[in-house]
Amino acid sequence: MSSLNDVLYPLAAIVVAAAFLWQVTRVITSQRDPGAIAMCVSFGCLAAVFTVSVPVVWVGVDRLLGVAQIAGLLAQSLVILFTAAQQAMLVLWSNPPARAWRTMRRRLAGVGVVLLIMAALFAVTPRGGDHSRDFAVHFAGIPTYAVYLIFYLTAFTVTKIDVIRMALRYAPLSGKVWLRRGLRLMAVGSALGLVYSAVRAADVIGPLLGADPRRWEFLAQVSTSMGAIIEVLGLTLVPRGGPQLSLAHDWWRQRRQYRRLRPLWFSLYQASPDIALEAPPSPLAERFILRDIRYLLTRRVIEIRDGALTLRGYRDPRVEAAALARASELGLKGEDLSAAVEAAALAAALRARDSDGEPVPSGQGTADAGKDTDMSLEIAWLVKVARAFAGDPVVAQARAGELMERLPETGNKAR
Structure with a gap:
């Protein structure tokens, strides 16, 4: 038996x-x-x-x-x-x-x-x-x-x-x-x-x-x-194979972050093509990128920040105040709130630039582009901003020019 x-x-x-x-x-x-x-x-x-x-x-x-x-x-x-x-x-x-x-x-x-x-x-x-x-x-x-x-x-x-x-x-x-x-x-x-x-x-x-x-x-x-x-x-397997699993996990995470940054990056690239070192791959081609993902991700972060710098003169603190109020009404808090405000500010700045708006007078534009920070933290932050930029209702209102309508009448005057 x-x-x-x-x-x-x-x-x-x-x-x-x-x-x-x-x-x-x-x-x-x-x-x-x-x-x-x-x-x-x-x-x-x-x-x-x-x-x-x-x-x-x-x-x-x-x-x-x-x-x-x-x-x-x-x-x-x-x-x-x-x-x-x-x-x-x-x-x-x-x-x-x-x-x-x-x-x-x-x-x-x-x-x-x-x-x-x-x-x-x-x-x-x-x-x-x-x-x-x-x-x-x-x-x-x-x-x-x-x-x-x-x-x-x-x-x-x-x-x-x-x-x-x-x-x-x-x-x-x-x-x-x-x-x-x-x-x-x-x-x-x-x-x-x-x-x-x-x-x-x-x-x-x-x-x-x-x-x-x-x-x-x-x-x-x-x-x-x-x-x-x-x-x-x-x-055996854990001490020897574990580091390889960590490398594979890091590669997958970086690849996912690289793709999630695309909507924000591509909008900035269309406004200022000079921020990119080379012509961007198509969305389909990006799905099959397997090599140099760390380098590509770092380049994308740098190019997003460069693109944000080109919009610095078009950022309106009044829009940011309206975005902050609206996002707070929707229940956003902490980094999600900050990311939604940053994404809305960028969307409004792109709209202002595309419509040949006048830059904000010196000292009024706000942005934290170029601020020294840990790269991993910077990537995580920009992924949140990109996610908000792609689908947050506050950003949609900023993109449509509707946020200014929410400002108090005394604060919604022409520049």
């Missing part, structure tokens, strides 16, 4: 083995620090754990070595070595070398003692039959194996808690945002390992209370498989 072991364990074995081979390549070709080597060892042990735990492999190992259920001892011993290697990795990363090696010698000595005790208890435990899918559940009721399981779970749980503690403590000190996220993801995966410990402890206690451990065995299989995959992803 098949179980989750037949599906989850092969899947976990493939994922971890791939991570192991990738890490071996990195250690051989470039990264040879002790922490990276310890990570490599941990991945190798974990890949072996899941490989041995696949039922067909389990049976094959027993037959090859000629010892009933020896695969169980091998798999659980490899689990202890895996957690010890994880612990070593974090100790080596977060401590000076001399202190790290002193700490690891003590811990590795403890691991050796645990493995010897497990082997001795396993040797005196009666074994037999095919229990490749329910090894722990079947033997948990045998006193010697129950003691074996207590030693195993104690070592595993204590080490896992230490791994979680060190991962969370080291994460803020790592200096790289994606490495911090990877270490925290590793802590999440290790926490699922504690679920496995709880299930195995219940395997010992449950029969004493008349409960059948097989009822919750799936929790052990799911938690250990998913926890291991999450840990491996946290230490």
Whole structure:
């Protein structure tokens, strides 16, 4: 009868083995620090754990070595070595070398003692039959194996808690945002390992209370498989692939900002073609621009500001006051309010220029073009202005020359 072991364990074995081979390549070709080597060892042990735990492999190992259920001892011993290697990795990363090696010698000595005790208890435990899918559940009721399981779970749980503690403590000190996220993801995966410990402890206690451990065995299989995959992803894909995801996200965001600025930019370009270094692409061509997007976005921001400067003499503070009043009536606040007022002022200035209006007397035109600011903040601000310029009702009124009608009669006099 098949179980989750037949599906989850092969899947976990493939994922971890791939991570192991990738890490071996990195250690051989470039990264040879002790922490990276310890990570490599941990991945190798974990890949072996899941490989041995696949039922067909389990049976094959027993037959090859000629010892009933020896695969169980091998798999659980490899689990202890895996957690010890994880612990070593974090100790080596977060401590000076001399202190790290002193700490690891003590811990590795403890691991050796645990493995010897497990082997001795396993040797005196009666074994037999095919229990490749329910090894722990079947033997948990045998006193010697129950003691074996207590030693195993104690070592595993204590080490896992230490791994979680060190991962969370080291994460803020790592200096790289994606490495911090990877270490925290590793802590999440290790926490699922504690679920496995709880299930195995219940395997010992449950029969004493008349409960059948097989009822919750799936929790052990799911938690250990998913926890291991999450840990491996946290230490490999997240730190290495995360920066690439950030670059892809930045590219997509800049491309979207570039296109959103087009309505405002194109109106300014039509009024003053000299602001552009080259003829603008068509809206359709812009959809297929893939390269140099950062440069193109920067150019578009500069050209918008240059275009706004050409309109400085046509900006009327009375229009801005009317736009502010109207936008406030519509419930706009904060930057949305400021962006709507700025867009309305530009629309009214374009209208005045197109209708051969007289420039506003010196000192009355207002604009913050050319003001030094952070480029990312400038882009975000201009995107808000462009969005308002394209569809805000206040801007539509400014474009139609209707805002001046809203001014008090004393303020709506001819210049």
